[in-house]
Amino acid sequence: MRTYFQYWRDMLRCAFTGSNVYYAWIALLVLLTASGLAVYVIQLRVGLAVTNLTQQVSWGAYIANFTFLVGVAAAAVLLVVPTYVYHREDIREVVLIAELMAATAIVMCLLFVTVDLGRPERFIHFLPFLGRLNFPLSMLAWDVIVLTGYLLLNLHVPGYLLYQLYRGRQPAKAAYLPFVFLSIFWAISIHTVTAFLYGGFGGRPFWNTAIMAPRFLVSAFASGPAILILVFVAIDRFTDIEIRESIFKFLRRVISIALPLNFFLLGCELFKEFYTDSVHTASAEYLFFGLFGHGLLVPYIWSALAMSGAAIVIFSTERLYRDRRWLIAGSALCVLGVWIEKGMGLIIPGFIPTPTGDLVEYTPSAGEFLICLGIWAFGALIFTAMAKVALAIQHGRLRAQT
Amino acid sequence: MPGKSISDESTQKRPQARALRRVEAEVETALKTPIDRRGFLKRLGAAGATATAAVATGGCTTSWDTFFQKHYKEMTDEDKERVFARIEKEAEKRFGRRVTVSDPGPLDGVSFAFCISLSLCNGNRKCVHACVEENNQSRNPAIQYIKVVELDRGTLNLEKGTAYYEGDSVPAADKVYLPMQCNQCDNPPCVKACPVEATWKEKDGIVVIDYDWCIGCRYCMAACPYEARRFNYREPQVPRADINPNQGYLSNRVRPKGVVEKCHFCLHRTRNGH
Numbered sequence A: 001m002r003t004y005f006q007y008w009r010d011m012l013r014c015a016f017t018g019s020n021v022y023y024a025w026i027a028l029l030v031l032l033t034a035s036g037l038a039v040y041v042i043q044l045r046v047g048l049a050v051t052n053l054t055q056q057v058s059w060g061a062y063i064a065n066f067t068f069l070v071g072v073a074a075a076a077v078l079l080v081v082p083t084y085v086y087h088r089e090d091i092r093e094v095v096l097i098a099e100l101m102a103a104t105a106i107v108m109c110l111l112f113v114t115v116d117l118g119r120p121e122r123f124i125h126f127l128p129f130l131g132r133l134n135f136p137l138s139m140l141a142w143d144v145i146v147l148t149g150y151l152l153l154n155l156h157v158p159g160y161l162l163y164q165l166y167r168g169r170q171p172a173k174a175a176y177l178p179f180v181f182l183s184i185f186w187a188i189s190i191h192t193v194t195a196f197l198y199g200g201f202g203g204r205p206f207w208n209t210a211i212m213a214p215r216f217l218v219s220a221f222a223s224g225p226a227i228l229i230l231v232f233v234a235i236d237r238f239t240d241i242e243i244r245e246s247i248f249k250f251l252r253r254v255i256s257i258a259l260p261l262n263f264f265l266l267g268c269e270l271f272k273e274f275y276t277d278s279v280h281t282a283s284a285e286y287l288f289f290g291l292f293g294h295g296l297l298v299p300y301i302w303s304a305l306a307m308s309g310a311a312i313v314i315f316s317t318e319r320l321y322r323d324r325r326w327l328i329a330g331s332a333l334c335v336l337g338v339w340i341e342k343g344m345g346l347i348i349p350g351f352i353p354t355p356t357g358d359l360v361e362y363t364p365s366a367g368e369f370l371i372c373l374g375i376w377a378f379g380a381l382i383f384t385a386m387a388k389v390a391l392a393i394q395h396g397r398l399r400a401q402t
Numbered sequence B: 001m002p003g004k005s006i007s008d009e010s011t012q013k014r015p016q017a018r019a020l021r022r023v024e025a026e027v028e029t030a031l032k033t034p035i036d037r038r039g040f041l042k043r044l045g046a047a048g049a050t051a052t053a054a055v056a057t058g059g060c061t062t063s064w065d066t067f068f069q070k071h072y073k074e075m076t077d078e079d080k081e082r083v084f085a086r087i088e089k090e091a092e093k094r095f096g097r098r099v100t101v102s103d104p105g106p107l108d109g110v111s112f113a114f115c116i117s118l119s120l121c122n123g124n125r126k127c128v129h130a131c132v133e134e135n136n137q138s139r140n141p142a143i144q145y146i147k148v149v150e151l152d153r154g155t156l157n158l159e160k161g162t163a164y165y166e167g168d169s170v171p172a173a174d175k176v177y178l179p180m181q182c183n184q185c186d187n188p189p190c191v192k193a194c195p196v197e198a199t200w201k202e203k204d205g206i207v208v209i210d211y212d213w214c215i216g217c218r219y220c221m222a223a224c225p226y227e228a229r230r231f232n233y234r235e236p237q238v239p240r241a242d243i244n245p246n247q248g249y250l251s252n253r254v255r256p257k258g259v260v261e262k263c264h265f266c267l268h269r270t271r272n273g274h
């Protein structure tokens, strides 16, 4: 038990000490988190009226970010499978980072859902005994369960492995491998359930499509590795730990398959919408071309497609992706492209036009923007801290004193 | 209702509360600026400054008593008595009006249905306003259960219709009117959607919401194919004189902030045979 307390003390100390650049980075994140929190307190007092949400468009930036981040969390599986199933030793060196990223993404997801609630203090209505979870009927109830489960899995596995390493002991396979395999299926489930969350209702024809789940997974398998590339480039650049080229190569390959596949699925969807050309095409029409003179999202969706297209070019041209700067640009374009397409481009048009034919547009308010920024900063903060500790332990710099 | 002050009277009297309200309003305008507009950063700075003031006065909107309040279906008769008394007391404190909160249950062998004659509806929206008055709906922001859509005669394409028609008289030439509200669906997607069973279908067919149980996730709004549900983005405001004191727990009592509401078939009337 004493070692365990010591472990936490050492970890916290490690997480909050570093170079001046590191302190500046942490300070920036703390500041942004605090400003998001301050705005959230106002939202608690005033109500969700500080957002630009309306009776017509009742979900917005919070849920859009939530959807994107579920994908990021699921994408960890891309490193987990090669490590534990195919025993790729090079990937094993970084798999913990991916798992910690998944845990961070889930924490952010839960925060985004929480800030979206009108009565967050009633979260206890989700809990066993105190609450009444509408399981298995409600997809949102499913989502809460699978997300919480995935969070626990992704805290347990890296937490256990790091603790054993810290104590200089051999991890017992039985204590983590079953959970690793469970987490592989679980990763697929979180994004599938999140897709069903939208896809299950006939009243929103734009979402009511069978390829929602495959599309979600494929786009996640493009944006997740792109974020990982950015993280690994940063680790490579700002620490003395070197990330092997073979890892970048692996991630690049995944993106160069997933991103075009995402385009293909989008194309299938568009064919269904526009060739059928029923009244239900209105949302897609609004998104891509504007409807009755309203076209707030049109520039966003086309720039998202352009970004993804540019990323495909970069990831399939050797001369470009070998260059670190192009690699960074390509990854950033991929992340941004998917973020817009899946967030604003998928959630908002579901509400436009409304079932009664009302057409109300939506852009996030400054309040929503600050709260979102705060959650992103908080995510970056806990991820930075966790990754720093994990790397220190893995590279033998943080060990139990015996 | 422009020009008419409709904030609750009790807070109006306290200058301190008034000042707080002003700060809040200011912060809110700043926060609500769409993020693509110019001057956003300037506004942001202003919001930050006033926000700090507001944070200092920030408070909790719920008490322990309501925090652990049971789901409607799990309440005993004594629980209900206590809860209804609390709601009545709160209404009295806030609006200075005595109200009664009742809970008429579904009647045996009764199943409700409603009919609207589209050939008779002339689009005057009297039902919309009668509904607002009966049901203590927020006047600011305005929440209405019934939405009347004006359509060209001969079409039912709702996208081509409008709920915002104006003019001196109705019906307009060559138009038809389609009033829409909750249809109390037989297989309601909103009920399926709700993650915490805050909304359900009663045995007489009415789909109700426990406003003290709803977490305000708005998933039911996404699920409803008739756009029947409304969310309280802020504390509902009803002028003191307009309060309907005959209130039902599952129907027309003044709703809390941050929960969803919708047409409840006036169950406090219909179940009593009115």
Ligand code: SF4
Residues within 6 Å of the ligand: B181, B182, B183, B184, B185, B188, B189, B190, B191, B207, B223, B224, B225, B226, B227, B228, B229, B262
């Ligand atoms: S709220 Fe919508 S889905 Fe639910 S019963 Fe009413 S009309 Fe049907």
Ligand code: SF4
Residues within 6 Å of the ligand: B193, B194, B195, B196, B197, B198, B199, B209, B213, B214, B215, B216, B217, B218, B219, B220, B221, B259, B260
């Ligand atoms: S907003 Fe309330 S009633 Fe609607 S799904 Fe959420 S908890 Fe249920």
